[in-house]
Amino acid sequence: MHATANWRPLALGFRPFFLLGGLAAFVLILLWLGTWHRAFSAAAYYGRVEWHAHEMLFGYTVAVVAGFLLTAVRNWTGRQTPHGWALGFLALLWLAGRLLPWIPGVPGGLTAAVDLAFLPALAISLLPALRGVENRANYLLPVILLGMALANGLMHLQALGVAGTARLGMQWMMDLVLLLLLLIAGRVMPFFIRVAVQGADPRTRPWVERGTFVFALVLMAAHLGGLHPEITAVLFLVLAFLQAVRLAGWYHPGVWRIPILWILVTGYAWLTLSLLLRALADAGLVALSPAEHAFTAGAIGVSTLGMMARVTLGHTGRPMVPPRPMTWAFVLVNLAALVRVAGPLLYPSGYVFWILVAGIFWLTAFVIFLYHYTPMLLQARVDGRPG
Known part of the structure; x- marks a missing residue:
């Protein structure tokens, strides 16, 4: 009875989705590594x-x-977000989108419909x-989620053989995730640093904040409009400069x-580095994949690993100090990215080796998590508090 009473997987949104996210990070990369060595076939x-x-x-x-x-x-507004069975339904809907492509005989239209339903359902919830x-900026969140749903639709159009739009869908999704990261970081990073680091006084420059979101939106429009890569290279470069200034002000x-x-x-x-590398890639100076x-x-x-670690501690009533092995997880996920990016840039002929090494670092980080x-x-x- 006591163990059952302490079980709270659907009490608040971070619980099922961070667990599913951690499992996905491990399983998806394990399967991806398997496709390189013919141990698995992708869906x-x-x-x-x-x-x-x-x-x-x-x-x-x-x-x-x-x-x-x-x-x-819920934290920002003081109002309840889905929990209990409603949260469980959202989690199952997300999970169904992952599993259906692997089930033989499932019509492609059903696979697409189920996967496409999740982001609108999340936005509505x-x-x-x-x-x-x-705070009217909060209204951007459902808009971004619906934009992500449209990007997902572009990928499914290609999977269904309707149109060759997967590349545009990927790019649009990356643009929207970039916008979301810019929004969330601007909201939480100065606060986190100010309260945790004695003597820290993070600076926020209005011209950097305005420029960040103007150029992020212009970049999205440029990708949707199919503008020449030399134009997007300039936009990426300006955005990289703005983020370097932004980060320097917080640091x-x-x-x-x-x-x-x-x-x-x-x-x-x-x-910030990814924006710089993407500027170089669009200018034809480096390969696109590492960027x-x-x-x-x-x-x-x-x-995401850092935010999952932090949010979970804060919303389970624990001190903001992760288990000591998580420091190794943080190092390893950074090493995974470093190997995946720098390896192919410096020694392209070792591409498959770099993917394997980066994958092992990534998998180990998420096993620890x-x-x-x-x-x-x-x-x-x-x-003992609810949540």
């Missing part, structure tokens, strides 16, 4: 490369986004908590004494 519905891109963006990344927003919106709030050397903080700082550094993986494995991978955080995600808060 035929998408095609091998498209499956990897789709599942890391619309599977793993979206799971973490869902867990974060379902938790943060947040509306009651967002209605009438003073304090004291962050390196706090693992739960430096993991987020390194995640934002990866975001994109600086964003996906680096900015997304590092930032799952081992230490699964009990926290499933059990009641240690302080």
